[in-house]
Amino acid sequence: MNKKKHTSALSEKEGVSISEITNKNAIANIRSKRRKEWSxxxxxxxxxxxxxxxxxxxxxxxxxxxxxxxxxxxxxxxxCLPHANQSIRIGITGVPGVGKSxxxxxxxxxxxxxxxxxxxxxxxxxxxxxGGSILGDKTRMEELVKDDHAFIRPSxxxxxxxxxxxxxxxxxxxxxxxxxxxxxxxxxxxxxxxTAVHSMVDFFLLLKLAGAxxxxxxxKRGIMEMADAIVINKADGDxxxxxxxxxxxxxxxxxxxxxxxNNWIPKVTIASALKNxxxxxxxxxxxxxxxxxxxxxxxxxxxxxQNKYWLIQxxxxxxxxxxxxxxxxxxxxxxxxxxxxxxEITPFEAAYYLLELY
Numbered sequence: 170m171n172k173k174k175h176t177s178a179l180s181e182k183e184g185v186s187i188s189e190i191t192n193k194n195a196i197a198n199i200r201s202k203r204r205k206e207w208s209x210x211x212x213x214x215x216x217x218x219x220x221x222x223x224x225x226x227x228x229x230x231x232x233x234x235x236x237x238x239x240x241x242x243x244x245x246x247x248x249c250l251p252h253a254n255q256s257i258r259i260g261i262t263g264v265p266g267v268g269k270s271x272x273x274x275x276x277x278x279x280x281x282x283x284x285x286x287x288x289x290x291x292x293x294x295x296x297x298x299x300g301g302s303i304l305g306d307k308t309r310m311e312e313l314v315k316d317d318h319a320f321i322r323p324s325x326x327x328x329x330x331x332x333x334x335x336x337x338x339x340x341x342x343x344x345x346x347x348x349x350x351x352x353x354x355x356x357x358x359x360x361x362x363x364t365a366v367h368s369m370v371d372f373f374l375l376l377k378l379a380g381a382x383x384x385x386x387x388x389k390r391g392i393m394e395m396a397d398a399i400v401i402n403k404a405d406g407d408x409x410x411x412x413x414x415x416x417x418x419x420x421x422x423x424x425x426x427x428x429x430x431n432n433w434i435p436k437v438t439i440a441s442a443l444k445n446x447x448x449x450x451x452x453x454x455x456x457x458x459x460x461x462x463x464x465x466x467x468x469x470x471x472x473x474x475q476n477k478y479w480l481i482q483x484x485x486x487x488x489x490x491x492x493x494x495x496x497x498x499x500x501x502x503x504x505x506x507x508x509x510x511x512x513e514i515t516p517f518e519a520a521y522y523l524l525e526l527y
Contacts, residue, residue, distance in 0.1 A: 209244035216347045217252060221320060224347045228322060231336045231343070246339050249346035254472070256345045257459055260366040262356040262392070263376030268402045269355055272376060272442040274310040279448045280351055281318040288320045288344035289313070290337055291355045292362070320349060338369050338479055367395045368478050371468065372455050375399045379408055379415035394426055398436050398454050405441035412439045431467035433458055492527050501526055 207215070207226055215223025231242045263269050270291070277287045289310070313319050322340065341352050354370055356362040367373050375396040399419050404412035419437045428434070436454055440447025462468040492498060505519040514522075 209241050209248065212245055213248040213346075216249060216343060219348050221347075224320065224343060225322070227343055228324075228336075228340050231339050232324060242339075246342060249343055252346035253342040254345060256341075256350045256352050257372065257455065258341060258352045258354065258370040259455060260354045260356065260363075260370035260373045261376065262363045262366065262374070263402070264378075267376045267378050268442050269376055270310055272400070272402055272440070272448075273353055273355055274313045275442040275445055275448045276451065277310070277313045277319055277353065278316065279445075279452060281313075281316050285351050286318045286349045287313075287316075287351045287353065288347070288349035289322070289353045289355065290340055290344070291321065291323045292337065320344065320347070337366075341369065363392050363395060368475055371462070371471065372458055373397050374451075374455075376402050377415065377419070378403055379411035393422065396423075396435055397429075397433060397458055398438065398451075399423070400447070400451055401437070401439045402442060404439040404447065405444045409439075415439075431462050431471070432465060433461055492524075495527055498523055498527050 207223065212223050212227045212230075216227060227245050230238045230245065233242070261269060261273060273289055273291075277289060280287050310321055314321050322344075324337065324340070337354060341354070344352055352370075354366050356366045363373075373395050375392060375398070377399055379401050401412045401415050401419070416437045416439055423435045423437065426435075438447060438450055438454060440451055442448065459468065462471070493502075501523055505514070505523060508514045509516050509519050
């Protein structure tokens with residue numbers, strides 16, 4: 170005989186949990202925020218109030234090549250400027266495979282653990298053929314991207330100076346206005362990107378590998394001169410002894426270079442981003458550098474010189490863009506290229522003709 174199962178009128182039926190509803194509402198709010206058109210004032214207010222969606226949207230407008238976004242971008246930068254400049258800007262470079270992303274994630278996690286707010290501007294290499302970009306840093310930095318006190322922004326390097334994203338300089342200002350006190354700019358590690366990043370950061374860190382056959386002979390003199398510190402990464406397991414030897418070699422090499430204007434002697438240390446060893450020491454090295462530079466007034470003076478440099482760079486870029494967009498120059502350029510190809514005129518004469526036309 171089947172017994173009837175008695176259920177109370179007050180019994181709870183299985184349905185959608187409160188957490189599921191909350192999550193769905195939160196996702197819907199984020200999507201709604203992303204869809205709507207924000208004014209410059211709304212974006213700036215959002216940035217100052219530490220809204221990551223507003224910051225991301227503002228950076229997208231600044232990176233845009235669209236003429237309609239140019240005016241809004243200028244307004245955003247101008248309104249954010251009074252809230253900027255309160256950070257330490259760190260440039261990190263190294264050849265592909267040296268472990269830049271892993272090192273940056275370990276350093277970022279350490280910094281957020283001691284109360285810092287970290288923005289990582291990772292410049293990805295764009296394909297010279299398709300213009301496509303990998304933009305994989307958010308995938309590689311799985312833990313840091315989940316951190317509420319961290320912001321990761323991968324940007325395609327495109328055809329800009331030295332492979333550095335066209336608007337990285339302005340993006341730094343926006344991140345500072347958003348309350349990020351430590352800005353890390355990762356270079357693609359090829360070409361002239363190091364020079365461009367060096368011109369927009371306070372501290373320039375070079376990551377190296379031990380036993381890769383390029384301890385001294387394979388390193389470009391220019392990068393060695395720019396480096397404020399060298400970290401021998403992946404110093405774990407069987408690689409610890411080679412890393413220590415490499416540290417000694419680099420330390421000797423750095424002493425051969427003339428002293429820097431700021432009286433700082435570049436240091437060499439070893440680390441393993443994978444094992445989280447040497448990360449704290451690397452940060453203490455950066456803090457020591459900043460303290461030294463602020464005491465001898467080099468820190469502020471260096472930023473003033475950087476602003477002058479970027480003024481000239483911006484003029485150069487704008488002149489170049491306007492030259493190539495000039496309607497008469499566009500038409501004449503095709504004809505001059507054809508004439509040069511047919512040996513009817515020298516490249517120099519053609520260039521002078523086009524510049525006179527402009």
